[in-house]
Amino acid sequence: xxKVGKAFWKRLGLALGLILVLALGLVSVNAQxxxxxxxxxxxPYNGTKIKFxxxxxxxxxFAQLSKLTGEGSEFQQLTGITVxxxxxxxxxxxxxxxxxxxxxxxxxxxxxxxxxxxxxKPYLLPLNDRIxxxxxxxxxxxxxxxxxGSDAQGNIVGLPLRGHPLILFYRxxxxxxxxxxxxxxxxxxxxxxxxxxxxxxxxxxxxxxYKVNAxxxxxxxxxxxxxxxxxxxxxxxxxxxxxxxxxxxxxxxIDLLRKYKVTSPxxxxxxxxxxxxxxxxxxxxxxxxWWWYWARFSDPKTVVPQVLGKVGFAPAPGWGNNPPQTxxxxxxxxxxxxxKKADAAWEFIKYVTNTDVQKKVASNRSDPAVADNTxxxxxxxxxxxxxxxxxxxPKVGAEVLRTARTLPLVRTWAEIQSVLEVGINQMANGADxxxxxxxxxxxxxxxxxxxxxxx
Amino acid sequence: xxxxxxxxxxxxxxxxxxxxxxxxxALLTPALLVIGLTVIYPLLSSFVTxxxxxxLINSPSPGGFVGLDNYTRAFTDEGFLNSLKxxxxxxxxxxxxxxxxxxxxxxxxxxxxxxxxxxxxxLIFPFAxxxxxxxxxxxFMLNPEYGVYAKMxxxxxxxxxxxxxxxxxxxxxxxxxxxxxxxxxxxxxLMFIGxxxxxxSEITEAARVDGATGWHxxxxxxxxxxxxxxxxxxxxxxxxxxxxxxxxVIMTGGGPGNATQTLYYYIYQLAFRNLxxxxxxxxxxxxxxxxxxxxxxxxxxxxxxxx
Numbered sequence: 001x002x003k004v005g006k007a008f009w010k011r012l013g014l015a016l017g018l019i020l021v022l023a024l025g026l027v028s029v030n031a032q033x034x035x036x037x038x039x040x041x042x043x044p045y046n047g048t049k050i051k052f053x054x055x056x057x058x059x060x061x062f063a064q065l066s067k068l069t070g071e072g073s074e075f076q077q078l079t080g081i082t083v084x085x086x087x088x089x090x091x092x093x094x095x096x097x098x099x100x101x102x103x104x105x106x107x108x109x110x111x112x113x114x115x116x117x118x119x120x121k122p123y124l125l126p127l128n129d130r131i132x133x134x135x136x137x138x139x140x141x142x143x144x145x146x147x148x149g150s151d152a153q154g155n156i157v158g159l160p161l162r163g164h165p166l167i168l169f170y171r172x173x174x175x176x177x178x179x180x181x182x183x184x185x186x187x188x189x190x191x192x193x194x195x196x197x198x199x200x201x202x203x204x205x206x207x208x209x210y211k212v213n214a215x216x217x218x219x220x221x222x223x224x225x226x227x228x229x230x231x232x233x234x235x236x237x238x239x240x241x242x243x244x245x246x247x248x249x250x251x252x253x254i255d256l257l258r259k260y261k262v263t264s265p266x267x268x269x270x271x272x273x274x275x276x277x278x279x280x281x282x283x284x285x286x287x288x289x290w291w292w293y294w295a296r297f298s299d300p301k302t303v304v305p306q307v308l309g310k311v312g313f314a315p316a317p318g319w320g321n322n323p324p325q326t327x328x329x330x331x332x333x334x335x336x337x338x339x340k341k342a343d344a345a346w347e348f349i350k351y352v353t354n355t356d357v358q359k360k361v362a363s364n365r366s367d368p369a370v371a372d373n374t375x376x377x378x379x380x381x382x383x384x385x386x387x388x389x390x391x392x393x394p395k396v397g398a399e400v401l402r403t404a405r406t407l408p409l410v411r412t413w414a415e416i417q418s419v420l421e422v423g424i425n426q427m428a429n430g431a432d433x434x435x436x437x438x439x440x441x442x443x444x445x446x447x448x449x450x451x452x453x454x455x
Numbered sequence: 456x457x458x459x460x461x462x463x464x465x466x467x468x469x470x471x472x473x474x475x476x477x478x479x480x481a482l483l484t485p486a487l488l489v490i491g492l493t494v495i496y497p498l499l500s501s502f503v504t505x506x507x508x509x510x511l512i513n514s515p516s517p518g519g520f521v522g523l524d525n526y527t528r529a530f531t532d533e534g535f536l537n538s539l540k541x542x543x544x545x546x547x548x549x550x551x552x553x554x555x556x557x558x559x560x561x562x563x564x565x566x567x568x569x570x571x572x573x574x575x576x577x578l579i580f581p582f583a584x585x586x587x588x589x590x591x592x593x594x595f596m597l598n599p600e601y602g603v604y605a606k607m608x609x610x611x612x613x614x615x616x617x618x619x620x621x622x623x624x625x626x627x628x629x630x631x632x633x634x635x636x637x638x639x640x641x642x643x644x645l646m647f648i649g650x651x652x653x654x655x656s657e658i659t660e661a662a663r664v665d666g667a668t669g670w671h672x673x674x675x676x677x678x679x680x681x682x683x684x685x686x687x688x689x690x691x692x693x694x695x696x697x698x699x700x701x702x703x704v705i706m707t708g709g710g711p712g713n714a715t716q717t718l719y720y721y722i723y724q725l726a727f728r729n730l731x732x733x734x735x736x737x738x739x740x741x742x743x744x745x746x747x748x749x750x751x752x753x754x755x756x757x758x759x760x761x762x
Binding site: 452 | 510511513515598617622711
């Protein structure tokens with residue numbers, strides 16, 4: 001072979017080699033590009049260990065997600081990131097988050113209850129740029145959830161991890177027997193409950209809860225208040241829940257117990273748990289609570305046989321002809337500013353809030369102990385598989401969440417909540433509604449002034 | 456012969472002077488360090504904080520000094536005044552009931568029969584139950600729909616059928632107190648049984664010979680002789696009652712309204728719910744003053760008894 005021939009074959013070999021390398025590279029990039037859940041290809045955080053501050057691993061959704069992201073999990077295989085879930089008791093989670101936020105650097109990611117948010121948000125990383133870069137569709141989340149995860153400057157510091165709309169659970173068998181239609185308003189709830197109590201002695205119309213217990217007696221009160229066009233604070237953060245609409249709504253909320261007597265007198269000592277037990281044990285025909293209870297109403301270990309399979313659901317009642325406005329509870333998930341592994345933590349957040357991952361969790365009914373219909377995106381709530389697995393409650397939840405609201409985004413919320421829940425319990429125990437609301441408003445006004453919201 | 460005897464007496468009766476022994480300090484240092492870091496430092500730090508404006512919702516670090524503002528605020532704060540009243544009432548009810556029931560049980564079980572010995576052994580069990588468990592059990596037992604206590608009381612006293620024990624101001628406080636008395640009264644009974652055993656039987660026998668009735672013997676002899684033990688036990692219970700927290704959280708949440716919001720629970724709310732660290736520290740120190748007074752009386756009585 002002459003020199004020209006050798007050079008030709010050499011160049012051809014080089015060219016083919018280059019093409020091969022390029023092709024392999026392209027295949028590799030393509031393969032990495034197909035990594036699911038919008039995770040970064042190439043495992044850039046391989047070997048990173050992050051710590052996640054959370055509670056309540058008994059909740060089915062959290063239990064399943066911890067398995068999906070724990071040692072040897074799908075998430076670990078996809079990213080090389082190891083996630084350690086720090087399961088803190090609920091009662092001490094808020095304190096632990098605050099201590100970590102203000103002085104610590106142990107944890108990277110954190111999930112919190114919306115009501116605690118304003119005290120924590122200054123210590124969390126804004127996620128706006130990351131959300132934009134990863135093209136996360138915020139419109140797929142209920143606006144109440146996004147608001148609860150945003151700070152005063154409008155930055156998003158938490159994406160929804162777990163959230164709940166309020167649902168009216170009712171006994172289908174009793175409603176069918178008495179030919180009652182499912183109530184859409186609180187006024188209709190009273191009428192239905194009165195009929196049930198009249199025709200079914202011993203059966204309570206609705207199980208309510210007015211006890212002072214971590215603000216739980218506010219859940220249904222705010223639904224009355226907002227439904228009637230009232231509010232807790234005005235746009236300048238002054239209390240306005242004692243105006244005419246507030247008095248009317250609060251009176252209606254208390255009248256369920258004291259005037260119409262369609263709930264147990266013991267409701268003044270009941271929180272969410274005790275009142276739901278009334279429904280589980282077949283002593284009440286209706287109950288308004290979070291949608292995750294659906295899994296419990298379908299669990300033979302939780303409900304008595306005469307209730308199993310007979311509980312229907314509908315959107316939580318509204319007020320008259322006004323569009324219903326109920327409280328949507330959410331657990332946002334964010335990253336501590338102190339975290340040195342924020343990028344890896346973001347991969348984790350993307351994964352656990354991803355619709356496909358959430359759909360996988362919500363449609364898994366293989367183990368009743370961890371079955372959980374909770375899902376945070378509208379597309380997930382509308383998904384046929386998710387609805388099939390959960391009797392259609394996700395779709396109903398989506399309907400509620402389109403008009404649902406979050407609690408006032410003020411730093412003083414915890415203190416305000418204490419005033420409100422104590423006042424509500426006092427009114428449930430017979431205190432005058434208008435007088436008590438005025439006193440509560442005065443106390444809230446003092447709190448707002450002390451915190452510097454106004455002079 | 457005298458000299459060795461004196462020396463021997465000194466070595467037995469008086470401790471050796473070891474003030475300059477470095478080993479003593481070396482052995483004490485770890486314990487002192489732990490006490491310093493876990494008791495002395497937090498006490499001093501919270502004392503300083505009680506004079507500062509520090510709301511955790513506004514700043515992660517303490518704000519400026521505000522003098523006595525946090526302390527003066529307490530005396531115009533309805534929440535504090537209410538919790539002070541609740542705590543005082545709770546102490547009064549729980550201490551008196553524990554003492555009366557404890558003494559009653561002790562008198563019933565003071566004779567050393569087999570059955571009494573067995574019953575005495577059982578007495579310690581309620582005290583061994585964790586406060587949180589007590590709270591859950593009592594809440595459950597008092598539920599008007601399915602609670603066993605509620606049913607029992609309703610059967611024996613029909614007007615109380617369906618009564619909301621945790622739904623009315625005084626009965627909620629009484630119920631909280633009873634959940635504590637249930638644990639403490641048997642313990643006191645054991646203490647009183649011990650004290651009753653130390654009363655010389657000759658005294659009561661002599662009184663009986665002189666024609667004294669059982670009632671007279673109790674009021675004129677037994678109770679006066681038991682007085683030092685009752686005093687010590689009462690002080691101990693007062694200090695414990697001032698710290699009432701667990702059952703409030705579990706059983707009432709401070710309700711109805713704020714009728715069972717004890718001082719301890721109120722401080723918890725201020726610090727860990729409202730995140731008002733400066734004010735919470737000041738209120739804590741006000742409680743420390745009250746508890747310190749009772750602790751002083753308790754220690755003084757113990758030391759007097761020893762001397």
